[in-house]
Amino acid sequence: MKTLICIVCPRGCHLNIDEENDYKVTGHHCEKGETYGRNELLHPVRVVTSTVKVNSDIHPRCPVKTDQSIPKDDVFHAMKLLDSVLLTPPIRRGDIVVENIADSGAHFVATRDLDT
Amino acid sequence: MARQDYELIVIGAGPAGLAAALSAKEHGLSRILVLERDTELGGILNQCIHNGFGLHYFNEELTGPEYAGRFIDQLDGSGIEIVCDTMVIRLENSDDWRIVHAMSVEKGYQRLKCRAVILAMGCRERTRFAIQIPGSRPAGIFNAGTAQRYVNIEGKMVGRRVIILGSGDIGLIMARRMTLEGAKVLACVELLPYSGGLNRNIVQCLHDFDIPLYLSHTITNIEGKKRVQRVTVQQVDENRRPIPGTEMYYDVDTVLLSVGLIPENELSSEAGVKIDRRTSGPFVYENLETSEKGIFACGNVLHVHDLVDYVTEESQAAGKAAAAFVLGDAPADSGHVIEIKTEPTVSYTVPQTVRVNEVERSLRIFLRVNKIWEETSYIVFRDGDNVIARFKRDYMAPGEMENANIPRVLLDRVKGNTLRVLIEEA
Ligand SMILES: Cc1cc2nc3c(=O)[nH]c(=O)nc-3n(C[C@H](O)[C@H](O)[C@H](O)COP(=O)(O)OP(=O)(O)OC[C@H]3O[C@@H](n4cnc5c(N)ncnc54)[C@H](O)[C@@H]3O)c2cc1C
Ligand code: SF4
Secondary structure (H helix, E strand, O other), rough: EEEEEEEOOOOOOEEEHHHHOOEEOOOOOOHHHHHHHHHHOOOEHHHEEEEEEEEEEEEOEEEEEEEOOOEEHHHHHHHHHHHEEEOOOOOOOEEEOOHHHHOOOOEEOOOOOHHH | OOOOOEEHHHHHOHHHHHHHHHHHHHOOOOOOOEOOOOOOOOHHHHHOOOOOEOOOOOOOEEEHHHHHHHHHHOOOOOOOOOOOEEEEEEEEOOOOEEEEEEOOOOOOEEEEEEEEEEOOOEEEOOOOOHHOOOOOOEEOOHHHHHHHHHHHHHOOOOOOEEEEEOOHOOOOOOOHHHHHHHOOOEEEEOOOOHHHHHHHHHHHHHHHHOOOEEEOEEEEEEEOOOOEEEEEEEEHHHOEEEEOOEEEEOOOOEEOOOEEEEOOHHHHOOOOOOOOOOOOEEEEEEEEEOOOOOEEEEEHHHHOOHHHHHHHHHHHHHHHHHHHHHOOOOOOOOOOOOEEOOOOEEEEHHHHHHHEHHOEEEEEEEEOOOOEEEEOEEEEEOOOOEEEEEEEOOOOOOOOOEEEEEEEEOOOOOOOOOEEEEEEEE
């Protein structure tokens, strides 16, 4: 049995999920919690946000994010990929910074504009 | 009018200031100036690189810089004058004019005249000294927001072994951020029996990395000569006093404080704007005008918001009202004025005063409750004993701002001069 807090709405129900019983969810106040609990145990995913180095004195870092959620287990690996990146302005929101993270199909993209 | 005379000056270019200026422009003003003390626009959003902004307003999850970027883009070609690196140091009010005193390296001291002012200065973090932790004063103690700035904007790590005091959203977000950057976050410690942060942050920032959250606990000692070396954490009783025998010791080099935000209102008070002790922000009318004629307020300087989407909405309303004021549609002070009074279950409302004639179709009232309501309950507005409006809620918590939209027709039914707001169980 696993316990989780549902994050779909502010109520934050405490869910119990029974892995031995076809991932049956209890403790939810609505159906959304059931779906959330099941997905969160079967294939949890996260959007990762961080920063990368920029070749600029005014703006030493540029914020980035994964353009889709990636499997939770790949988060630290994804972070590692950012260490070797060095961007040179101009940078535009949405510019791809790292392509196809760990074959997930997701890319790291810049989340702000930086001019020279 | 001389060249420097503006119709509107907006102080601060965070999401509040930007939305207010754009809205004032849209509602007919042409000579608008925005003053920002930082070197760039966007305010606190620039350092909030995580996602979770804009779900209500844009229907997508954006990061802070992306949310700010959407508004900064709209400024291009809008004719709104924006000046960065300029700090407003004083504000004066007279009947017809507002005078804004500002300083910048480039232009030195300036005295700018305008018809209306919008306060959008945001808030600052409470400091360690405001909460008085005993112990020595070594390096390694940061406000969580300051640490966020170092890490996200300047790319500097602030520590390797970290403990966090306070479970507000900034502290939670920083727990994840420091962990992703390779630090070890040992615990998050909260004085109250519940967290002030959003559930999603507790799950995705603490649970994801097995960081324990100790509720009803606090840091009772910080030791270290030059740098923090050890902290003591203790459980507290109902009166928030440490319980002897519950000591836990942590070897850490860094303490992050996330103990709350306070609206930044020194400027406002000096100009005579009356401050509400419940919000630490100005008292405002239904149109977000403060106690001083022609001075409006929105965003975190008015009350601390957890969602930027509401900041945007509120600031658009302030921009619209300031435009109406400048263009001569100022609200008449006559007519039915209602004061909204909070009962002990509600910690504050914004606005605090309503000129009923000025309300078009309905009035949105923001409020916070002062404890967790887990069972279905009602936000109730009463005129004496008469119920004017009732809003059902399944769940309410102090960390989540509530709002209630009261139709004008119901406000018209209020006979007295006060409207009481309280929470009642179903
Ligand atoms: C760390 C943190 C995390 C957050 N996370 C989320 C989230 O995940 N989702 C969400 O929706 N919301 C979040 N919020 C809330 C949201 O970001 C804020 O409510 C919003 O940014 C407030 O906007 P503002 O314009 O009122 O203030 P700010 O963004 O603080 O802007 C105020 C501006 O005024 C300027 N200023 C101040 N004084 C002067 C002066 N005297 N002269 C000139 N300029 C001045 C400042 O430099 C600043 O640029 C978060 C807030 C913080 C602090
Ligand atoms: S289960 Fe439903 S009610 Fe409970 S937190 Fe999740 S979404 Fe909200």
